[in-house]
Amino acid sequence: MINPLVIVGVARVDSSTENTQPVATPDHGIWVCKLPQDFTDMATDAIAKLPANVRASIHTVITCSATDDSPARQRCATPQLNDRIRPRDVLGALGVNLVVALNENLPNMQNMFKVEAACASGLFGLEVAGMVARTKNAVVLLAGVDKSTSPLFLNLFRNVGAVAMSPDQYYVAFDSRRCGFAMGEGAGLLAVTTLSHAQELNLSVIATVDAINTRTMVTHPTDPSNPELIEQLVRETIQTSGRNLAEFAYWDAHGTATPVGDELEYNIFAKVFENHDLAISSFKSRVGHCMSASALVEMINGIENLQKQIITHNHNLTDKFVKDDRIITQPVHTTKRTFVKTSFGFGGRNAAAVITVT
Numbered sequence: 001m002i003n004p005l006v007i008v009g010v011a012r013v014d015s016s017t018e019n020t021q022p023v024a025t026p027d028h029g030i031w032v033c034k035l036p037q038d039f040t041d042m043a044t045d046a047i048a049k050l051p052a053n054v055r056a057s058i059h060t061v062i063t064c065s066a067t068d069d070s071p072a073r074q075r076c077a078t079p080q081l082n083d084r085i086r087p088r089d090v091l092g093a094l095g096v097n098l099v100v101a102l103n104e105n106l107p108n109m110q111n112m113f114k115v116e117a118a119c120a121s122g123l124f125g126l127e128v129a130g131m132v133a134r135t136k137n138a139v140v141l142l143a144g145v146d147k148s149t150s151p152l153f154l155n156l157f158r159n160v161g162a163v164a165m166s167p168d169q170y171y172v173a174f175d176s177r178r179c180g181f182a183m184g185e186g187a188g189l190l191a192v193t194t195l196s197h198a199q200e201l202n203l204s205v206i207a208t209v210d211a212i213n214t215r216t217m218v219t220h221p222t223d224p225s226n227p228e229l230i231e232q233l234v235r236e237t238i239q240t241s242g243r244n245l246a247e248f249a250y251w252d253a254h255g256t257a258t259p260v261g262d263e264l265e266y267n268i269f270a271k272v273f274e275n276h277d278l279a280i281s282s283f284k285s286r287v288g289h290c291m292s293a294s295a296l297v298e299m300i301n302g303i304e305n306l307q308k309q310i311i312t313h314n315h316n317l318t319d320k321f322v323k324d325d326r327i328i329t330q331p332v333h334t335t336k337r338t339f340v341k342t343s344f345g346f347g348g349r350n351a352a353a354v355i356t357v358t
Contacts, residue, residue: 003134003194003195003196004194004195004208004209004210005130005133005134005192005193005194005195005208005209005212006192006193006194006195006198006205006206006207006208006209007190007191007192007205007206007207007208007209007303007355008054008057008139008191008192008193008198008203008204008205008206009050009051009054009055009141009189009190009191009203009206010050010188010189010190010191010206010300010303010304011046011047011048011049011050011187011188011189011300012046012049012186012187012188012189012296012297012300012301013035013037013042013045013046013049013186013187014033014035014184014185014186014187014188014287014290014297015033015034015035015184015185015186015286015287015288016283016286016287016301018035018036018037030154030157030158030163030164030165030183031163031164031165031170031182031183032149032154032182032183032184032185032288033149033182033183033184033185033287033288034149034184034185035147035185035186038147039097039098039145039147040097040100040101042145042147042185042186042187043097043098043101043102043143043145043187044101044104044105045187046143046145046187046188046189047101047102047105047106047189048105049189050189050191051203051204053201053202053203054139054191054203055105055106056107056108057108057139057191057193057201057203058106058108058109058139058140058141058191059108059109059110059111059136059138059139059140060109060110060111060112060113060132060136060138060139060140060141061102061106061109061111061112061113061140061141061142061143062112062113062114062115062125062128062129062132062140062141062142062143063098063099063102063112063113063114063115063125063143063144063145064114064115064116064117064121064122064125064142064143064144064145064146064292064293064296065114065115065116065117065118065121065292098143098145099112102141102143106141109141115128116292117214117345117349117351118292118345118346118347118349119254119256119289119291119292119294119295119343119344119345119346120214120295120343120344120345120349120350120351121144121292121293121295121345122142122144122188122292122293122294122295122296122297122298122299122343123212123214123295123299123341123343123351123352123353124214124349124351125142125144125296126142126190126192126209126212126295126299126353127212127213127214127351129142129190129192130192130209130212133192133193133194133197134194137194137197138193138197139191139192139193139197139201139203140191140192140193141189141190141191142189142190142191142192142296143187143188143189143296144186144187144188144189144290144292144293144294144295144296144297145186145187145188145293146185146186146187146290146291146292146293146294147185148183148184148185148290148291149183149184149185153183153291154183157183161180162180162181162256162258163180163181163182163183164179164180164181164182164257165180170182170257171257171316171319172255172257172282172284172285172314172315172316172317173253173255173256173257173262173282173284173285173314173317174255174262174266174280174282174314174317174320174321174322174327175257175317175318175319175320175321176319176320176321177319178257178258178259178262178321179257179258179259180256180257180258181256181257181258181284181288181289182257182284182288182289183288183289183291184284184287184288184289184290184291184294185288185290186287186290186293186294186297187293187297188290188293188295188296188297188298188299188300189296190296190299190300192209195208205358206303206307206357206358207303207355207356207357207358208355208356208358209353209354209355210240210241210242210243210338210354210355210356211237211238211240211241211242211352211353211354212237212351212352212353212354213233213236213237213240213351213352213353214349214350214351215229215233215350215351216347216348216349216350217229217230217348217350227264227267227268229350230264230268230344230350231268231271231272233350233351233352234268234272234340234342234352235272237340237352237353237354238272238340238354240354241338241354243338243354243356245272245273245276246276247336247337247338248273248276248278248336248338248339248340249278249279249305249306249311249334249336249337249338249339250278250279250280250281250302250305250311250328250332250334250339250340251269251273251278251279251280251281251339251340251342252281252282252283252298252299252301252302252339252340252341252342253265253266253269253280253281253282253342254282254294254342254343254344255281255282255283255284255285255314256282256284256289257282257284257285261344262321263321265342265344266280266321266322266324266327270324273326277326278326278336279311279313279326279327279328279332279334280326280327280328281311281312281313281314281327281328282314283297283298283301283302283312284298285314285315285316285317286312286315294343295341295343295351298341299341299353299355302339302341302355303355303357305339306334306336306337306338306339306357307357309333309334309335310331310332310333310334311328311331311332311333311334312331313328313329313330313331313332314327314328314329317329337356337357337358338354338355338356338357339354339355340352340353340354340355341353341354341355
């Protein structure tokens with residue numbers, strides 16, 4: 001691979017790192033993983049976790065579709081004409097809070113724009129970040145921050161039928177009783193550049209992006225796209241990466257705990273890695289579905305996993321929907337350094353990436 005795309009900084013804030021337990025929202029009866037931080041504090045804390053030399057080198061920021069604006073929109077929509085509204089609510093209603101937090105904490109940033117691909121925003125953003133890094137010879141920060149557990153979004157996903165309505169109903173991905181996800185909040189930051197530029201700036205390389213592939217296959221607003229096309233997408237991504245199937249440690253699943261989505265993804269995994277002994281795991285079992293930030297939070301967890309030579313298991317999985325030991329229920333030790341990450345978003349927006357930890 002000529003001048004490959006590399007990852008030089010990662011940071012995440014989620015209910016795993018903050019030691020927050022899932023709770024049921026009393027007004028809506030929906031099971032969520034809620035952080036004890038507001039949106040701006042989540043973004044600022046994540047930025048502070050990046051290495052100082054990486055923060056100083058960031059030229060361009062790409063934000064994923066961060067839903068900091070949902071509570072603010074509701075507050076701005078309900079007052080009477082003459083009621084006063086806090087400026088911060090106005091900024092939130094316009095979706096500007098993340099922009100403000102980044103501007104305040106990244107002194108050398110010159111450009112910022114947004115990628116929106118629903119729950120696949122992180123991987124779609126990674127593909128765009130790679131294009132910018134190569135074109136501009138720059139360090140690009142991909143930022144996903146999501147605080148979706150507001151009345152607006154809880155009602156939206158409840159009415160779609162995508163969320164578990166109570167603790168008794170919530171089962172994690174690949175469980176036979178699964179009926180929807182727990183909504184989560186989180187922030188994920190990933191700084192990328194080319195290998196040559198990282199060497200010029202003396203930045204430590206954490207991982208390489210061996211391949212990133214996105215595709216929009218709209219067949220229905222919410223139903224999964226044609227499984228054969230998603231399987232083709234994954235196979236093409238692996239082929240582009242140049243990695244042998246035996247090199248993979250695990251499949252970092254989108255794994256939302258929806259009845260249709262989990263089965264579709266597992267069946268693709270079983271076909272692509274037939275006769276290969278690697279794990280499949282969904283980090284959403286620990287942090288909930290962090291929506292537009294989910295791919296970044298999960299990808300960073302995957303990188304941290306393989307740095308520690310361990311694979312995070314499917315937390316609280318007790319009744320697998322299919323008998324396959326590769327659906328792990330306990331942590332697994334590994335010396336392999338490569339994993340595949342998949343993300344699927346409403347509107348048939350699907351993506352896969354192959355990442356190797358250095």
